[in-house]
Amino acid sequence: METAHLAGMQFVDIVLGQDFCDVKVEEPDVTRLVDVERDYPHDVAALREQCRHRKDEGSEFTLNHGTLRFRVTAMNEERGPIWFLSRIDAHMRPxxxxxxxxxxxxxxxxxxxxxxxxxxxxxxxxxxxxxxxxxxxxxxxxxxxxxxxxxxxxxxxxxxxxxxxxxxxxxxxxxxxxxxxxxxxxxxxxxxxxxxxxxxxxxxxxxxxxxxxxxxxxxxxxxxxxxxxxxxxxxxxxxxxxxxxxxxxxxxxxxxxxxxxxxxxxxxxxxxxxxxxxxxxxxxxxxxxxxxxxxxxxxxxxxxxxxxxxxxxxxxxxxxxx
Structure with a gap:
């Protein structure tokens, strides 16, 4: 069975914690949060590992994961670090x-x-x-x-x-x-x-x-x-x-x-x-x-x-x- 990948999902941002991964799905009147921790375990684990590995780079850095690219802002709550991943869709256009x-x-x-x-x-x-x-x-x-x-x-x-x-x-x-x-x-x-x-x-x-x-x-x-x-x-x-x-x-x-x-x-x-x-x-x-x-x-x-x-x-x- 082919593994599902996060890149195939339509979303704008990610809030990544120690035991959750919420993606933001924008609609005309509401922004839905969808926890994809169980749906995309390999992607979530890879993102979390990259964020942990790059903690010495400071509170902001750019992260690549497959075809996805994010601007990451790292903060800390009582239980540990939280990473806010803003999806980068910017690209040069004609x-x-x-x-x-x-x-x-x-x-x-x-x-x-x-x-x-x-x-x-x-x-x-x-x-x-x-x-x-x-x-x-x-x-x-x-x-x-x-x-x-x-x-x-x-x-x-x-x-x-x-x-x-x-x-x-x-x-x-x-x-x-x-x-x-x-x-x-x-x-x-x-x-x-x-x-x-x-x-x-x-x-x-x-x-x-x-x-x-x-x-x-x-x-x-x-x-x-x-x-x-x-x-x-x-x-x-x-x-x-x-x-x-x-x-x-x-x-x-x-x-x-x-x-x-x-x-x-x-x-x-x-x-x-x-x-x-x-x-x-x-x-x-x-x-x-x-x-x-x-x-x-x-x-x-x-x-x-x-x-x-x-x-x-x-x-x-x-x-x-x-």
Whole structure:
């Protein structure tokens, strides 16, 4: 009798304990937990052994198991360690398969693009796939060197030649200074495009903004529930570096080139199964376009709520093809 494998099951994440293995199955209105300890004993035992074996690598690492790949976060409860395995489905996609407006993609391909491109959303919203694919597409099209900095180890394998250019993929370790050390070095690399896996602290946010404003374009992901919250969080990061609110807003207005916020939704397919779709909400901040100057002014004033009008206006123009 053929052994059943966990890879054949549809799930998003795993919570792995000493005597249980819960997989999360997302449906339109609920997230079900299914304990697969008995159903897939060989897979569960192998995952648990890998997690135990790699405990000296720290609280976060990337794990491969057959065709499955996970970002692992390790914690401890009274009975012992618990591992949270976030399934990595991110991969490079052809640009036409991304849930992004064509004009936004074209904007990211401008040879003289400057500033910071942010791809935001919640967990599993497709941020990494979108950012990595845009990053690779620009390097393949325009050439040059792209440097990808990611903590933990890159979720998408990008290293090597891409069309006219090459991508260098650097794993980031908190034990070796995290993004701070790598970003200081990359400033002297004369790279043509930088990818930051995720901005999640003030130091990284400040340095990403500074590099994007003075040295080379940067694309990065951030966890946020909306474009408005993205600016709120980024402003807070900059204020954490002792900037006033006015100074933080001025720096954001000068450096952010565009934002895509992705939302993951589930819809019912004709057969009744739940199918995920990714809905983008975009804001282009083109300093050469007079229609964008109002949005840039709102950022400078800290009126992040007011950006929703500009987002809707750009979407309407996009729909009209103007």
């Amino acid at each position: 640009i036409y398969q991304l849930p992004l407006p064509r004009d936004f993609v074209a904007y990211t391909l401008r040879p003289r693009l400057q500033g910071l491109l942010l791809i935001t959303g919640g967990f599993g919203a497709g941020k990494t796939t979108a950012a990595s694919s845009l990053f690779c597409h620009r390097i393949a099209t325009l050439g040059g060197t792209g440097v990808a900095l990611e903590d933990p180890t890159g979720e998408v394998c990008m290293a090597g030649r891409h069309g006219q250019g090459r991508i260098i993929q650097i794993p980031i370790s908190r034990d070796r200074g995290g993004y701070h050390v790598a970003l200081q070095l990359v400033r002297r690399s004369r790279a043509d495009f930088i990818l930051i896996g995720e901005i999640r602290d003030a130091t990284t946010a400040i340095e990403a903004q500074d590099i994007a404003n003075t040295d080379m374009p940067v694309i990065a992901t951030m966890h946020a529930s909306s474009i408005e919250e993205t600016f709120d969080k980024y402003q807070a990061y900059l204020r954490g570096g002792h900037a006033s609110s006015a100074e933080a807003n001025a720096r954001l207005a000068a450096s952010v080139a565009g934002i895509v916020h992705l939302t993951k939704e589930y819809v019912r397919a004709p057969g009744g199964q739940a199918v995920a779709r990714y809905v983008p909400r975009c804001l282009v901040l083109d300093r050469t376009d007079a229609t964008c100057l109002g949005a840039i002014g709102k950022i400078r004033d800290g009126n992040f709520v007011g950006l929703n009008d500009d987002i809707d206006l750009q979407a309407a123009r996009r729909a009209r093809g103007t």
